[in-house]
Amino acid sequence: MKKLTSLLKTTGLAAIGGLLLATGASAGDDPVKEQAAAPQASEITAAEQTPEQAANSVKQDAKKKDKKKKSHKKTGLEKKRPERASGSK
Amino acid sequence: MEELLYKVQERFLFHAHIRIKIPAAWPDTAFDALYAVLEEADKKYNSYQPGSYIDQINRHAGHFVEVDGETVSLLKQVIALSDLFDGTYDITIMPLIRLWGFYKDSNRRVPTFEEIAAACSKVNYKQIEIRGNQVRIAPGQEIITGSFIKAYATDRLIQAMRQKGINHAIVNAGGSTIFALNPAGDPWQVSVDAPDTETALFTLNLDNAAYSTSSQSTAFVDINGKRYGHILNPKTGWPAKNRMTGILSESALIGDILTTGLFNESPENFLEKMRQINTRHPASGFLMGEDNAITATPGFLQHQA
Numbered sequence: 001m002k003k004l005t006s007l008l009k010t011t012g013l014a015a016i017g018g019l020l021l022a023t024g025a026s027a028g029d030d031p032v033k034e035q036a037a038a039p040q041a042s043e044i045t046a047a048e049q050t051p052e053q054a055a056n057s058v059k060q061d062a063k064k065k066d067k068k069k070k071s072h073k074k075t076g077l078e079k080k081r082p083e084r085a086s087g088s089k
Numbered sequence: 090m091e092e093l094l095y096k097v098q099e100r101f102l103f104h105a106h107i108r109i110k111i112p113a114a115w116p117d118t119a120f121d122a123l124y125a126v127l128e129e130a131d132k133k134y135n136s137y138q139p140g141s142y143i144d145q146i147n148r149h150a151g152h153f154v155e156v157d158g159e160t161v162s163l164l165k166q167v168i169a170l171s172d173l174f175d176g177t178y179d180i181t182i183m184p185l186i187r188l189w190g191f192y193k194d195s196n197r198r199v200p201t202f203e204e205i206a207a208a209c210s211k212v213n214y215k216q217i218e219i220r221g222n223q224v225r226i227a228p229g230q231e232i233i234t235g236s237f238i239k240a241y242a243t244d245r246l247i248q249a250m251r252q253k254g255i256n257h258a259i260v261n262a263g264g265s266t267i268f269a270l271n272p273a274g275d276p277w278q279v280s281v282d283a284p285d286t287e288t289a290l291f292t293l294n295l296d297n298a299a300y301s302t303s304s305q306s307t308a309f310v311d312i313n314g315k316r317y318g319h320i321l322n323p324k325t326g327w328p329a330k331n332r333m334t335g336i337l338s339e340s341a342l343i344g345d346i347l348t349t350g351l352f353n354e355s356p357e358n359f360l361e362k363m364r365q366i367n368t369r370h371p372a373s374g375f376l377m378g379e380d381n382a383i384t385a386t387p388g389f390l391q392h393q394a
Contacts (some may be wrong), residue, residue: 073098073100073120074098075096075097075098075117075120076096076097076098077094077095077096077097077113078094078095078096078097078110079092079093079094079095080092080093080095080277081278082277082278082279082280082292082394083108083259083261083267083277083278083279083280083295084261084264084279084280084282084287084289085264085265085267085279085280085281085282085293085300085302085335086264086265086281086282086287086302086304086307087105087263087264087265087302087304087307088265088302088303088304088305088306088307088308088319088320089235089236089237089239089240089265089266089303089345089348089349
């Protein structure tokens, strides 16, 4: 885990009240850098594929599929520890 | 001093695992009353729940529908918050969500530009009409509550916990909406995961506040090897390019709406919008761009553990 301020890299953005941070210096120890770049919507053209081709190639996020929709009504005991923030609405 | 123990339960609501953690002195039966608060909000106001007020509004698009006072209040709050953005947050975005195949696994393909334009023409929250306890959306419109209903329910739950005297607790609603209650000087901590890897990126102190996050990594469609995240730009109809947002605020509803509404912004615009929003709603946060660079407000840095 990294300390947020340890990753601080100031840029011109600081002049308008913000700070730009890099998420890591090396790909080896930075989990974020290991990920593929986000899709470039501007690169997409509808002419790239027919609907049939596209539909056939569609996959679903495996993690989403694997989510078990279970409720655990059994009460557990825990000490105070950090909660994990991840995912999306 | 001996470390306190907490009781914890997890139940599945709003398509998410909702964890509630309260001091161990409370009886197990307390959880039933707490989850009931969430269940009520889910049943009445979740657009995905058949028969909910929002579902009825959607099913009768073009006609006024009688709803309860809380639906009106909720919609007015969300509409007011939507006005903070320049169309980049819109709860009538459902036609685009369906078009891209983010609903019930249907029609997953890259839409044509004509299809996107047609869907975008139906997206405009300003066409939601409220007249007393009646609500009408335009024909072809559809409200989706996915970006805020879990947060709204969490805020209601926190209010109920305070009323019961539960003042040291944490609610983790699916990882993307977390609300902490704590005595002064004893904050909770939140470990913020990096997108995709779910490894810890940094840790925040959460002190009687909400932390909300949105990411393109956990909900996407993969078409011909390209990932298209579920957070769409209502103005363009295309998936947002940024990777993650995180917001600390006094209300989960505000936090969740900001994480979605600011998802399409450039770093410069993110900071400027946050500065403007802060004049009305105290909040701090960060944006992770497509290049993995994080832009954070100065206030956000003060909360790192």
